[in-house]
Amino acid sequence: MQIEQDKLQEINHTGIEKHRRQFEHVAADINDVEAVLQKLSVFNIAIPSWALGTGGTRFGRFSGGGEPRSLEEKIEDVGVIHALNRSSNAISLHIPWDIPENAASVKELAAQHGLHFDAVNSNTFQDQKGQQHSYKFGSLHHTDKAVRQQAVQHNIEVIKYGVQLNSKALSVWLSDGSNFPGQLNFRNAFQNTLESLQEIYEALPADWKVWVEYKPYEPNFYSTTIGDWGQSYLLASKLGPKAATLVDLGHHLQGTNIEQIVSLLLMENKLAGFHFNDSKYGDDDLTVGSINPYQLFLIFNELVEGMDARGMDHATGLGWMIDASHNVKDPVEDLLQSVQAIKIAYAQALIIDKDALTAAQKNNDVVLAQEILQQAYRTDVRPLVAEAGLRNGGALNPVAAYRKLKVREHLIKERGLNTVATGL
Amino acid sequence: MQIEQDKLQEINHTGIEKHRRQFEHVAADINDVEAVLQKLSVFNIAIPSWALGTGGTRFGRFSGGGEPRSLEEKIEDVGVIHALNRSSNAISLHIPWDIPENAASVKELAAQHGLHFDAVNSNTFQDQKGQQHSYKFGSLHHTDKAVRQQAVQHNIEVIKYGVQLNSKALSVWLSDGSNFPGQLNFRNAFQNTLESLQEIYEALPADWKVWVEYKPYEPNFYSTTIGDWGQSYLLASKLGPKAATLVDLGHHLQGTNIEQIVSLLLMENKLAGFHFNDSKYGDDDLTVGSINPYQLFLIFNELVEGMDARGMDHATGLGWMIDASHNVKDPVEDLLQSVQAIKIAYAQALIIDKDALTAAQKNNDVVLAQEILQQAYRTDVRPLVAEAGLRNGGALNPVAAYRKLKVREHLIKERGLNTVATGL
Amino acid sequence: MQIEQDKLQEINHTGIEKHRRQFEHVAADINDVEAVLQKLSVFNIAIPSWALGTGGTRFGRFSGGGEPRSLEEKIEDVGVIHALNRSSNAISLHIPWDIPENAASVKELAAQHGLHFDAVNSNTFQDQKGQQHSYKFGSLHHTDKAVRQQAVQHNIEVIKYGVQLNSKALSVWLSDGSNFPGQLNFRNAFQNTLESLQEIYEALPADWKVWVEYKPYEPNFYSTTIGDWGQSYLLASKLGPKAATLVDLGHHLQGTNIEQIVSLLLMENKLAGFHFNDSKYGDDDLTVGSINPYQLFLIFNELVEGMDARGMDHATGLGWMIDASHNVKDPVEDLLQSVQAIKIAYAQALIIDKDALTAAQKNNDVVLAQEILQQAYRTDVRPLVAEAGLRNGGALNPVAAYRKLKVREHLIKERGLNTVATGL
């Protein structure tokens, strides 16, 4: 299944006049709108291979129709997303759910869709069939060296797959932790994790990075061995310059000021990138921007400000990826909504009057600082996002186009109603 | 597999002297210790049929060995628990995971183990094979009447199974809710739920109750249609005297004062009973008393005080049940630990000096009120619990006896290493 | 100090052209924009008398300059706010901080500013000089009947002041609760509160209401006697039709779905109204819409939908009031920002395509429901709010006008730099 350009252009055509009017209206008040469009047009967010099927919870899973049955079909789906939004030019693989049997042909297929491969993800939170040692009590932190070694070897294998696909980073999320007081010696667990990561670090190619994710709880409910940014930072510091901290927006205790963490990690040059999603409680994995879009904007405010302060390239300086679970939505539509929300937040952050904000901060003019942020946030920047997509050949409104093109109906016809993609 | 009484007595024998010394020590300071023992000895907590296998999370499930493969084997396992602790004389079935094909023989088997059947539980949070309508978007609250009817009929069927087993209550937990703002009209969802429950209520036999559980989130992460005690209470009030609110300890937002809710529901005669477990974050389903045993004690303080104020029988006045998920423990051991923790909390609540506490409360003598509670809580009441169990023919130390009797090894031999029980 | 109309018009004049362009742009896409403007133009949010001075925390208070030294000066300040935003035509008094010595002259002064008096608020959370009994251990819930009686009499006195000012509601917030387990008998505390409220209820004039606020914690940190909406609802139900539940946005545990509570209270005809503010942790009393503006919008979505379903008048059907603490901002600027945020959220809720939303909900089209909500939320509705204010004689941009008119400088000149208003 591939988006037919002429049909897409036809759909765009019906809305183009209204779009022009709206774009010109918002552009009129923006200083150097072309610079903003330029930044928007090169900004891409990777799609994880496991996000293309319907997710579930421990209480059940309700599959949708036409889910991808293979890595190739997942690449096709990301191709559809990218054709519509022109902002998802990479796919992030999860091993062993998506082992590329033939790297060359997989790369070629991806290239046909304008895609490349982002970070590769290891999995030591589930047991695979035939696996010698169980991860029931953890992996890189395990008390038994044999289990740790198995997990280290798995990560090294994942790097090898990644090298074949021209990935440049290994993303490590551990579920290692404990459910009950007394279960773990925290110090030993930390030291074991560090040693395991050091072995993996040694196996990294010269131009690779390792991204160390943190999470406070779930699937363990008393402690997680890499539980917060401080613990991830401590590990990343001890590992060396190739290691940095990955921020998943849902991996925080309620009330955490995530934007402050982002700012400080950038300051210390230890921010690897993001797993984007939204949440009201814990790791709810909801559509980005569906619960608290202002927080997303505040994070992008810190990103733009902090990356500019370091002279980093916005598009390539950090890793950008969705990580959500689409339990009650069509996964493709959900991903289109997520990318749209990210681009809106990014566009809003780009049009903040930074000089005025800096001056207000220096003067402790709190009211004015808020006015400046909200001036940007309350602006309807959707025409900017649409214009950037349009110039790249994408859809004016990706979700609407997806529906008008009846993509899901086509996928169901191709793949059947009762397919189940690998993933959570 | 049944516990052999002579072997159990032998194990008890080795610890009996020490127990005597400890019991006499603690008994010396308790006013009417026999009354306390009497209450402890008739206090039972039901075991849910789904708690006898190893649980899991959405990230994976690591099965143990010797898990029960049928309802009959589950009854056997509860029989083992009850033989050891003499405090688990009932089993609570979950339909459709545990449909009793032959009620008479199932009842007979249970009776052989000294067990009867507690509340029956319906399940409309998962789709079963061959089911006409999906519960993807809810059941009793669904926008489509056909789906609601299907769910109502399922509940009525569950009541029928329960009647055959001499159960006296239907326990309803709904996962109905929404993941995203806008998904639901809250009012309609509530009204649909009410109407559906009214139909179920009509189908209740004269001596039955319906227990309405609440939960703030999971598996839906934006709203739950019966989300807190107030919403459950509102439904139970509108339904009538056979309906009451079931409290699952893990179904609260962080910081909720559960003991206050318990006190008020008792005051309004709308407390149905409990699903016991413990948690540090959300519905973690950890072993009772493993995270915050003082809170458990405070809840029992309210229960004892409130039930006495209404002249209720402690053992039978409310429904008592474990609801936990044993991801990293042997389920039987975990259940033994949970029941032990409940009995300890109950014993501590029984020895509170109520008259002194009432006086301190009247005088707003906050320091003294705390001293009185902590005097009871800091007392080592394990010898009281052990004595009550012992007099009923149970083990002095149930977990230790279970290990010495090598029960799990026997179960694995009987059932195999790779069995997987139904449940979460 | 009064806003000079000619100066205000002059300031408006400089921005009028840009405003026209923006208004026409947004109006073009709105169905019946005049109906929206009409609703916006009659919508007012009351200002509490205690919000006009700089607030503080238990760690300190940093006063601003020119704070009002008397009730008369507070009325003047509200007059300034109303002159600028034309949406704050009422003041809510707090007794005993603002006892009106001469009701007639106070009413006349208010009328000169176009103001009337909203709900009156009692205070039994602090001891006043010369007070016979202390509220250290509570007021309406107190174990000692004499203390309860004193608190009841105070509330009746507050009603009397309110009658003189043509107020129509008594707003009751109790700090009654406990700091430690054991301190309170929850049932007795609830029953005492109910009896006390019943006495107050009896004293209400025929056309009055009593609004019962709830709060989970602070200043008591173990329990609050009216701790959640369920407890407030229970009291309001037992009291009768004149009693309803007041929702303060900051009075919830983290993660509470406030909009669902709003919807259900409206359904039960037990929603009294709002204390607006925003928060990241607890009762932080921050500027409305400064932390999570999307949540505010979702609440207004429920309000508009629920009030329309009952045929209620938006402007007068419920009580609307700010309740925030302006620790680091000029209180007048902060209140202007808060009212602006409320009107923006209200405007966004008014332009939701309700028919489409209802249809999407019926079809469980979760993606579309989100698109519909976000279509309204992402619209820049500030020109609508500005146009409504402008037509009423207000400022295009109230905060900017306040600064250009140098109001604070004038107030400091008049009142001095070191005044401290009564309040928290």
Add this chain to the structure above:
Amino acid sequence: MQIEQDKLQEINHTGIEKHRRQFEHVAADINDVEAVLQKLSVFNIAIPSWALGTGGTRFGRFSGGGEPRSLEEKIEDVGVIHALNRSSNAISLHIPWDIPENAASVKELAAQHGLHFDAVNSNTFQDQKGQQHSYKFGSLHHTDKAVRQQAVQHNIEVIKYGVQLNSKALSVWLSDGSNFPGQLNFRNAFQNTLESLQEIYEALPADWKVWVEYKPYEPNFYSTTIGDWGQSYLLASKLGPKAATLVDLGHHLQGTNIEQIVSLLLMENKLAGFHFNDSKYGDDDLTVGSINPYQLFLIFNELVEGMDARGMDHATGLGWMIDASHNVKDPVEDLLQSVQAIKIAYAQALIIDKDALTAAQKNNDVVLAQEILQQAYRTDVRPLVAEAGLRNGGALNPVAAYRKLKVREHLIKERGLNTVATGL
């Protein structure tokens, strides 16, 4: 006011027989009970000077009677506490609330009560009369260098007072933060804080430490500049070996695993010590062990294990201090309850069977690990604590003795009913 030894002994005498019986009972099952008693008897927890008066909240303060009116009277009160519990041999001063005008005489007075001076605490969260620059917008993180310098100088002055009193540590808690998004540049705030702390660090005498406290929110409700352990650790690392992180139990987001943080800070040699209290919500400053005593035990488990692993002396290796607010209790009674709760938790941690626990952890025997911890926790160790106190000349039951000795009545007679001590 000083405790009369003969009266105290008389009171002890009436309970001594029962105590003997209880002590012997519990001692019989403890391996090397003398070693436990020895550790308990040298373990002291410092009393902060501000904890001797009745605290308050932003909603009000209800003073008690007989509160200390001067530093000398505060020392007297700590003397009373120490005479009763023999575990509070130090006082921690807060500058400027307790400036020692004459250090020599203050030291002498303290020595008469067997007391010395623990860490000194600076205060840059309130403005003092006559202060040149305001801390309204922070102190060490302030955008204005002049304000930072003033705050640095204040800290250096506090060190000077401390030197006179033989204190060995400066404890720094900053309220610096922001209430609104946009108010602060997080990076600049962090860097300013670091530079300010470096200046203070330079002023430390050779044998001094600086303890850097963290807190997530309050009195600022959007961000705190030293908001979590990671941020404090980052500062302490950059400062050098004299700097370490102070843990206040109430300064964490809900759900934080504090014991894990303690373990890791000990591992990194960056744990300074503790401010003990308990809480259900935020920085509630409740009596230690009044809400979740099991958590306190788990923290002491990590402390004992981690200090032993480093060969640290329990009594002197870290800083131990109460930090609570006694709003509804007699402060002295509250402090006695807090110290008692700490000693109970410490005693329970001391009797954990460490070898068995280590083995269970190695085997991932989660059930057994829990049994081992709970075996210690469920033991009634009060007789051990009492015996240690008794041998040092203290009271068998400090709170009961305080009441029998009518200490508060004496203090009121001496000092009056309406005294108000400095503090929060």
